[in-house]
Amino acid sequence: MNSSKLRNAAQFDVNPETKQEGVAVITEWVVKNCCSFKIIDNSELKKFASFLIKVGATYGANVDFAKLLPHPTTISRYISMRESSCTGFHIREQIREILKDFGCDLELDNPIIVTDRGSNMIKAFGQDGKNALHQPPA
Incomplete structure (x- = not known):
């Protein structure tokens, strides 16, 4: 069996x-x-x-x-040592799935993404104008 x-x-x-x-x-x-x-x-x-x-x-x-x-720092270090991480592609895919829950398509609806413009968000959405990245006013 x-x-x-x-x-x-x-x-x-x-x-x-x-x-x-x-x-x-x-x-x-x-x-x-x-x-x-x-x-x-x-x-x-x-x-x-x-x-x-x-x-x-x-x-x-x-x-x-x-x-x-484990402590959160241990997880962070472990992720850093591995190929997969919580940046770039993975963040984009997670946001794509969340937006689907609200009936929004990341590619077709071209939503405006408001962010702190951290490097991980820039990697996820780029600066190519596909999804405009906006930083909220201070």
Whole structure:
């Protein structure tokens, strides 16, 4: 039997109370962090949730998350060492997806992007006039 069949065979439904608690927790997280509702379908979020389930299954409910989760600077350094990052192309693609939620197409509607003109935003949108970058007045 291949590993994906084994993985699916091990899955089971949780009781309604646990499901409702999960809905409340994830809803609070989405609202407080202004996330798109589509974040729930994000494969990387699901991978992170699976990791946390594995940690809980291994160490129990008393895991010290302050020791488990890395400091934001650690994440920043790790991203800097990798090919993929949160700049340029990735920012443009994330904004494209967010605008789709509002019925706006980044390429066809040519919205004006208001930004601090940071280097990552200039890399994402360029200065070619395709999407005009405007800095808000001070």
